[in-house]
Amino acid sequence: DSGVTQTPKHLITATGQRVTLRCSPRSGDLSVYWYQQSLDQGLQFLIQYYNGEERAKGNILERFSAQQFPDLHSELNLSSLELGDSALYFCASSVISSSYNEQFFGPGTRLTVL
Amino acid sequence: DAKTTQPTSMDCAEGRAANLPCNHSTISGNEYVYWYRQIHSQGPQYIIHGLKNNETNEMASLIITEDRKSSTLILPHATLRDTAVYYCIVRVVEGNTGKLIFGQGTTLQVKP
Numbered sequence: 001d002s003g004v005t006q007t008p009k010h011l012i013t014a015t016g017q018r019v020t021l022r023c024s025p026r027s028g029d030l031s032v033y034w035y036q037q038s039l040d041q042g043l044q045f046l047i048q049y050y051n052g053e054e055r056a057k058g059n060i061l062e063r064f065s066a067q068q069f070p071d072l073h074s075e076l077n078l079s080s081l082e083l084g085d086s087a088l089y090f091c092a093s094s095v096i097s098s099s100y101n102e103q104f105f106g107p108g109t110r111l112t113v114l
Numbered sequence: 115d116a117k118t119t120q121p122t123s124m125d126c127a128e129g130r131a132a133n134l135p136c137n138h139s140t141i142s143g144n145e146y147v148y149w150y151r152q153i154h155s156q157g158p159q160y161i162i163h164g165l166k167n168n169e170t171n172e173m174a175s176l177i178i179t180e181d182r183k184s185s186t187l188i189l190p191h192a193t194l195r196d197t198a199v200y201y202c203i204v205r206v207v208e209g210n211t212g213k214l215i216f217g218q219g220t221t222l223q224v225k226p
Contacts, residue, residue, distance in 0.1 A: 002159075090157050
């Protein structure tokens with residue numbers, strides 16, 4: 001158990017819909033990262049927040065957005081869903097916003113878009 | 115971050131050492147070598163990292179060649195639970211935000 005929690009575990013929805021994925025980082029971790037893992041693209045970095053502010057952006061679509069709240073939990077919002085958005089979405093956390101610290105990953109949310 | 119090359123897959127007998135190679139010939143002086151693994155659709159797990167000296171922890175050992183152009187992750191006594199995809203990542207530490215850029219990794223199959 002990494003200490004990072006993600007809800008829900010599974011999500012099934014239809015094309016065109018909007019969903020919200022939630023992540024609670026490990027106690028004391030200020031930085032949250034979101035990653036997407038699909039069969040054809042592998043594990044891809046989406047976005048990072050540090051203490052409530054966006055810190056780095058990766059291959060995140062404009063239809064996707066994220067935020068980190070004052071209690072440090074984070075939400076990833078996916079809208080106008082397409083079949084290709086079906087993937088595993090992982091959240092990770094680390095103590096600070098630095099490459100030196102290891103990241104702890106949550107169990108992931110499996111999104112299926114029908 | 116420097117590009118890495120890893121074999122697509124490897125097999126290892128249970129109880130034997132698993133040696134996973136990684137080539138990073140374009141590594142810069144300020145780039146570290148990190149290893150993570152992912153066990154069947156679980157979240158990736160940090161294993162070890164190093165700059166130029168060999169490193170060891172309770173999970174594995176990391177051997178980095180003197181010219182730092184390649185490294186080997188060693189699992190000393192592989193078990194069936196070590197079957198996973200192993201990712202070698204090279205990245206700058208100072209001034210980096212911390213994001214991980216994953217390649218395709220090596221799928222290690224530990225066989226009884």
